[in-house]
Amino acid sequence: MEGRLYAGEDYKKEFDPQHYLKTYYAFDSGTVAENEILKFNLKNLFQTFSSGGVGGDILIDIGSGPTIYQLLSACEAFREIIVSDYTEQNLRELEKWLKKEPGAYDWSPAVQYVCELEGDRSRCQEKEARLRRTVTRILKCDVTQPHPLAPAQVPPADCVLTLLAMECACPDVDAYRAAIRRLVSLLKPGGHLVTAIALRCQSYMVGAKKFFALHLEKETVEKAMQEAGCQVLRCEYCPISYSEVHCTNEGTCFVVARKGPRA
Numbered sequence: 033m034e035g036r037l038y039a040g041e042d043y044k045k046e047f048d049p050q051h052y053l054k055t056y057y058a059f060d061s062g063t064v065a066e067n068e069i070l071k072f073n074l075k076n077l078f079q080t081f082s083s084g085g086v087g088g089d090i091l092i093d094i095g096s097g098p099t100i101y102q103l104l105s106a107c108e109a110f111r112e113i114i115v116s117d118y119t120e121q122n123l124r125e126l127e128k129w130l131k132k133e134p135g136a137y138d139w140s141p142a143v144q145y146v147c148e149l150e151g152d153r154s155r156c157q158e159k160e161a162r163l164r165r166t167v168t169r170i171l172k173c174d175v176t177q178p179h180p181l182a183p184a185q186v187p188p189a190d191c192v193l194t195l196l197a198m199e200c201a202c203p204d205v206d207a208y209r210a211a212i213r214r215l216v217s218l219l220k221p222g223g224h225l226v227t228a229i230a231l232r233c234q235s236y237m238v239g240a241k242k243f244f245a246l247h248l249e250k251e252t253v254e255k256a257m258q259e260a261g262c263q264v265l266r267c268e269y270c271p272i273s274y275s276e277v278h279c280t281n282e283g284t285c286f287v288v289a290r291k292g293p294r295a
């Protein structure tokens with residue numbers, strides 16, 4: 033194992049999408065804790081984008097990484113999805129799946145799980161096709177910058193989604209608060225910010241490389257959203273932590289917040 037703690041610009045060279053996917057998204061062939069956290073997020077996403085009534089024209093996913101699981105329920109509720117990440121290699125990995133290229137990651141266990149939640153396990157192919165159609169843009173982003181998606185121009189969104197990314201991108205709590213304000217600025221008034229956070233984290237492993245993660249309490253997350261002009265509608269806590277060898281967190285939380293009319 034290497035001694036260095038990677039962060040910030042290191043993502044561009046050191047974050048390996050294959051290692052990341054294999055460790056955290058092997059689904060039933062992976063470790064129990066990683067699976068349970070994935071299922072916790074999938075259930076909450078399903079609830080948010082079906083009975084939770086969050087939907088509309090445009091959803092922007094920030095810090096998508098090489099993953100698409102977070103969009104499987106959302107693609108039924110939005111006309112258009114914009115995905116984004118800080119690194120070229122993650123965007124390339126997403127593109128491979130979207131274009132059905134050889135070597136693309138196999139998300140079928142997660143797709144099947146979501147189809148079962150939605151009550152029709154025979155819809156897997158149709159759902160994959162729908163998601164591929166709904167993702168219209170793949171953009172670079174950097175939440176530490178005043179305009180995270182610049183130079184791209186994006187219309188105000190009905191929903192900004194970000195899972196397990198802000199605690200990786202932000203070096204301290206002030207930077208986290210600023211990043212949340214920037215994400216809220218991408219929303220229409222009344223739009224929703226939906227996020228999942230690995231709580232009380234210090235670091236996580238991607239292959240043999242250890243990456244920094246910001247220690248956040250559930251209360252800090254909620255307060256950052258309120259200070260950015262949002263009302264927290266739902267904050268679900270899950271006491272499960274990732275396997276110790278992979279990540280040092282204590283629990284995760286899933287939050288749905290709504291931007292106020294004057295934020």
Ligand SMILES: C[S@@+](CC[C@H](N)C(=O)[O-])C[C@H]1O[C@@H](n2cnc3c(N)ncnc32)[C@H](O)[C@@H]1O
Pocket residue numbers: 040043047094095096097098099102117118119122173174175176194195196197198200201
């Ligand atoms: C732990 S991964 C999460 C990926 C995915 N959202 C998921 O749920 O598995 C953290 C992601 O944050 C991205 N990231 C790192 N720094 C960032 C920044 N400054 N702005 C936006 N995203 C960043 C990384 O490229 C990486 O894809």
